[in-house]
Amino acid sequence: MSHKKAGWFNFSNAQLIPDQDHDGLDDLLIANGGDATIGNVLTPRPVERLLILSSRSGAILHDAPVSDGKETYCSPVLVREGQDPAKWLLLFGTGGEAIGGHFYKATLGDLLKNDLSKAIILVTETSKGVVAPALIVDLNADNTPDYVISTVAARTLAIDGKTNQLLWGFQHPDAETYSMPAVGYFTGNDNVPDFFVCYAIGTYPAYERGIQFLLDGATGKVVDQFESSGFSYASPLSADLNDDGHDDALVSVNATRKGSKEVINQLVGYDFHNKEQLIVGDALPGANFAITPCLTDFDGDGDVLYGSLAASTLRYPGVLAGQSLPRQTSLARHELRGLSLEAVRWGAYMGTTGNAVFKP
Numbered sequence: 001m002s003h004k005k006a007g008w009f010n011f012s013n014a015q016l017i018p019d020q021d022h023d024g025l026d027d028l029l030i031a032n033g034g035d036a037t038i039g040n041v042l043t044p045r046p047v048e049r050l051l052i053l054s055s056r057s058g059a060i061l062h063d064a065p066v067s068d069g070k071e072t073y074c075s076p077v078l079v080r081e082g083q084d085p086a087k088w089l090l091l092f093g094t095g096g097e098a099i100g101g102h103f104y105k106a107t108l109g110d111l112l113k114n115d116l117s118k119a120i121i122l123v124t125e126t127s128k129g130v131v132a133p134a135l136i137v138d139l140n141a142d143n144t145p146d147y148v149i150s151t152v153a154a155r156t157l158a159i160d161g162k163t164n165q166l167l168w169g170f171q172h173p174d175a176e177t178y179s180m181p182a183v184g185y186f187t188g189n190d191n192v193p194d195f196f197v198c199y200a201i202g203t204y205p206a207y208e209r210g211i212q213f214l215l216d217g218a219t220g221k222v223v224d225q226f227e228s229s230g231f232s233y234a235s236p237l238s239a240d241l242n243d244d245g246h247d248d249a250l251v252s253v254n255a256t257r258k259g260s261k262e263v264i265n266q267l268v269g270y271d272f273h274n275k276e277q278l279i280v281g282d283a284l285p286g287a288n289f290a291i292t293p294c295l296t297d298f299d300g301d302g303d304v305l306y307g308s309l310a311a312s313t314l315r316y317p318g319v320l321a322g323q324s325l326p327r328q329t330s331l332a333r334h335e336l337r338g339l340s341l342e343a344v345r346w347g348a349y350m351g352t353t354g355n356a357v358f359k360p
Contacts, residue, residue, distance in 0.1 A: 009046050010034040012075035013133070013350055014053075017108065018085050020061050021054050027061060028053045029078065029108070031092060034071040041098040041204065048072035048094055050111055064116045070094035070101045075133040077356045078108065079145050079161070086112055089161075090119075091136075091147060095129015097176075097204040103130045103149050105164065122159055128152035132180045132235070133350060137193060137358040139167060139217060145357070150177050154199045158220060168220030175199040175211060179292075183217075183358045184238035184247035184345040186272045192218040193358060196238065196249040196270065200231035205316045207231040212251065214272060224272065230254025230263075230314040234292045240343040241280065241336065246273035247345055250280065250295070252306060254287040254314050263287050263318075265308035267334075280304065281334030286326065287311035287318050295339070295347035302339025307331040
């Protein structure tokens with residue numbers, strides 16, 4: 001039986017939750033839905049399901065469709081507050097490249113009852129959905145986690161976790177995004193973390209160039225902006241890359257090699273304090289449309305892992321019309337001597353610990 005006939009589609013990043021089937025192992029919260037093989041992006045796709053799976057057997061322990069009947073590519077996020085997991089907040093998004101959707105707030109207990117009908121809508125997008133997961137951070141020092149979400153329509157929104165009201169919003173016209181922001185103390189002398197967001201000018205699947213914004217975390221206003229020749233789904237990261245006591249952003253940038261038409265991927269560090277850009281590691285052949293780098297440490301001196309696809313053009317999906325999609329992947333590890341894990345603010349997709357929670 002094919003995966004479609006069996007009702008299985010795209011899986012997102014999973015989250016661990018306390019053992020539900022009493023086998024001694026934490027279990028998995030995960031989303032399933034969407035069908036990227038449907039060529040027409042306006043064609044309705046399979047309804048999103050949120051699932052709890054046994055990590056030992058893969059058995060479905062709990063299963064609920066989303067109430068708007070839309071697709072998903074968005075990883076669910078948990079706000080783990082209190083001793084009762086049933087009261088933990090559950091955040092998830094629906095919709096896709098050209099189909100509207102919502103950003104929802106429910107509880108893990110709702111999913112344990114196999115019923116998400118009481119989920120609260122925090123954000124509505126009419127023509128494009130919510131693909132990137134929420135980022136959890138306390139922005140107003142009220143000891144309640146807030147939510148920062150970027151929608152496909154190139155809107156980055158900060159939502160008060162206590163009131164569900166909008167704290168601030170930013171949108172760039174004629175752009176789209178599929179990536180999470182990077183969070184760090186990039187600008188000003190306040191205690192409010194800031195955000196670095198990566199957008200693309202154009203409409204899926206044709207993007208002209210990438211555009212990046214540094215947003216003040218207290219107001220959502222643009223502090224600075226940058227441009228790149230290519231677009232990537234990859235999310236930016238943050239760390240003190242040059243050991244100067246200030247957070248920097250790290251971005252996977254697609255470009256062409258100087259003096260030629262060869263497509264390459266390069267890691268670029270944005271040093272906001274010194275107003276410089278830093279080239280990190282060696283360029284890889286091809287373009288990166290999906291691989292978020294990872295800041296980690298294998299041998300005590302800091303490392304970054306990154307990759308690219310065997311693309312021949314900067315335009316997604318990296319080949320000319322009619323050509324087969326590139327399948328070869330290049331991966332690299334670059335040593336960042338002097339980088340300690342303590343200097344990493346946001347070190348991977350969904351954060352250093354993979355739960356989308358930022359802790360100062």
